[in-house]
Amino acid sequence: MVIKEAKFLMSNTKVEQCPAPTMPEYAFIGRSNVGKSSLINMLTEQKGLAKTSAQPGKTQLINHFLINDSWYLVDLPGYGYAKVSKGAREDWRKMINYYFQNRENLACVFVLIDSRHEPLKQDLDFINYLGNLGVPFVLVFTKADKQSSVKTDSTIAAYKRKLRETWDELPHIFVTSSEKRVGREELLNFIEEVNGQVQL
Ligand SMILES: Nc1nc2c(ncn2[C@@H]2O[C@H](COP(=O)(O)OP(=O)(O)OP(=O)(O)O)[C@@H](O)[C@H]2O)c(=O)[nH]1
Numbered sequence: 640m641v642i643k644e645a646k647f648l649m650s651n652t653k654v655e656q657c658p659a660p661t662m663p664e665y666a667f668i669g670r671s672n673v674g675k676s677s678l679i680n681m682l683t684e685q686k687g688l689a690k691t692s693a694q695p696g697k698t699q700l701i702n703h704f705l706i707n708d709s710w711y712l713v714d715l716p717g718y719g720y721a722k723v724s725k726g727a728r729e730d731w732r733k734m735i736n737y738y739f740q741n742r743e744n745l746a747c748v749f750v751l752i753d754s755r756h757e758p759l760k761q762d763l764d765f766i767n768y769l770g771n772l773g774v775p776f777v778l779v780f781t782k783a784d785k786q787s788s789v790k791t792d793s794t795i796a797a798y799k800r801k802l803r804e805t806w807d808e809l810p811h812i813f814v815t816s817s818e819k820r821v822g823r824e825e826l827l828n829f830i831e832e833v834n835g836q837v838q839l
């Protein structure tokens with residue numbers, strides 16, 4: 640798929656304030672600093688579209704981007720940043736939970752996972768939470784440029800082993816590097832395919 644146009648629309652905390660749910664929507668989530676905003680910029684080929692930072696916790700709101708006037712990308716705040724207060728963590732949980740339960744045009748969630756780490760409880764808990772909610776999702780292993788493909792494959796195999804303990808069916812898996820533009824075609828083709836199946 641060719642991205643002809645990508646523009647920032649708005650930032651919100653509530654589904655009711657989000658753009659009308661008339662087009663398919665793809666949301667990016669994962670631990671703080673995993674590379675959600677960078678991946679949105681890589682996919683859209685617009686460096687400064689989603690705000691990125693070396694400091695975790697940069698993205699705080701539900702940010703909508705309109706692509707080709709026909710579907711939405713959503714940049715969500717990450718989880719698991721240690722320096723976040725209990726209250727702020729609870730606010731995040733409520734906001735995200737409300738969004739996942741009520742956003743009717745949500746076509747798929749992209750759960751980003753740092754390909755350098757062994758399975759982390761926070762990521763596994765989040766995947767299990769989404770699975771239990773029944774929200775469609777895929778896994779995206781990020782920052783693949785930072786290590787050998789053998790190491791990335793071993794991280795993925797470890798996640799698969801863990802998930803098979805609970806689930807019969809495993810989600811689609813993608814490997815990406817925003818730095819080296821790895822995985823771009825695969826993700827965009829996947830979105831195109833899902834766009835063709837969504838009925839709103
Ligand atoms: N080498 C490398 N660095 C990356 C990649 N993707 C992101 N980064 C770096 O990782 C840091 C965090 O990237 P962001 O895209 O801001 O991460 P985020 O998940 O949006 O973070 P929050 O909004 O804080 O939750 C930045 O310093 C990026 O330059 C990648 O594919 N390769």
Ligand SMILES: [Mg+2]
Nearest residue numbers: 675676697698
């Ligand atoms: Mg971000």
